[in-house]
């Protein structure tokens with residue numbers, strides 16, 4: 485369905501994707517031929533010496549050598565000097581087409597000057613932080629509500645992780661219930677209660693340790709996209725005091741790595757009403773990227789609370805927020821004085837003028853420049869081009885896009901099932917296959933999110949897309965078929 489100003493021109497064929505993914509994970513691995521992989525790795529050794537040296541030194545001072553999970557790249561993390569529009573430049577002067585886009589926030593392209601200049605003005609005039617109320621907090625909240633009318637009130641947080649934590653706390657205070665239901669495989673930040681069954685449904689704490697079992701007893705998961713699975717969990721929770729909230733990414737877990745049918749969110753809304761449960765949309769990725777009204781505007785489905793991050797501070801720190809119905813949001817402002825139960829939240833640097841002004845000007849520009857639609861068109865073109873190359877080389881790889889979010893799967897690791905007795909043997913093998921693929925793309929001038937995801941931006945154009953397709957062609961040509 486095409487909706488004016490939105491990035492998604494057509495909802496992907498979910499059944500077809502699932503069918504192709506099923507084949508992919510039951511197939512052998514399709515690896516890059518050793519000779520070509522050797523050449524790609526040689527690129528890192530010969531052309532990225534500055535990055536290598538910095539990383540070797542950083543390993544002594546920083547655990548793993550980098551501060552950010554998305555930077556743990558194979559064969560070693562590149563040291564990036566600067567990001568500009570659709571490009572990244574490393575410290576050795578190499579240029580890459582940038583489809584990481586900082587993990588999603590820079591829909592306008594990196595370091596978009598009209599926003600950067602405003603932010604510099606704000607810092608010069610007001611300073612980065614006051615610790616007290618500043619006008620830009622109000623401007624940002626009003627602007628969000630103008631485009632997302634179900635976000636009647638808005639409160640800033642330091643990150644998406646914090647915002648998700650706050651949203652479930654608010655839901656518990658408001659409903660008086662304890663259980664939270666998330667979709668298996670989804671990422672809602674790294675808090676104790678939510679960093680659970682990451683990437684692959686029902687893997688529970690496989691990827692997250694150091695969390696006492698008691699911390700996750702009220703976190704329940706349903707199978708992504710399966711409405712009957714959600715109903716069963718909600719029914720089971722009824723016997724244990726009920727569900728405070730169902731927390732989902734409206735495009736499906738991990739930005740739609742596992743796709744859900746178009747009507748899924750509407751059905752979840754109905755179930756939440758039936759079970760008297762709040763519906764929380766985690767729109768950390770989709771708010772403003774999906775279009776001016778976020779994924780909720782695209783689907784026309786009302787959440788009770790919305791979680792924000794990334795774009796909400798335009799690529800500047802600190803990106804996080806919760807918005808929603810006034811009566812629900814008000815529990816953050818309650819307390820002993822008001823005689824009402826309070827969801828205690830906070831943050832010393834939260835809602836500083838820098839973050840609020842950056843978010844305000846970025847969102848204004850996104851709307852004025854029609855950035856979501858433009859980035860979505862770039863996503864459509866690039867996805868169609870990658871599909872053309874998959875067909876040309878007769879590969880089993882799977883590619884689809886939800887507007888400006890493209891998923892391409894070369895080994896399908898996240899589609900493995902816990903019912904597969906070999907799952908824990910297969911995960912590292914299939915993961916390494918993706919790492920190699922990501923490294924091969926990088927060596928040819930394209931940076932993606934972990935070799936399996938692309939965020940397009942308004943800064944992409946026919947030239948960057950052609951450059952990217954040449955790179956995919958080179959790598960696909962060297963797959964051992």
Ligand SMILES: Cc1ncc(COP(=O)(O)O)c(C=O)c1O
Nearest residue numbers: 643644645671672673766768793
């Ligand atoms: C859907 C979703 N929710 C929450 C988060 C956590 O946000 P942050 O990294 O700002 O803590 C992310 C981060 O990627 C995300 O994609």
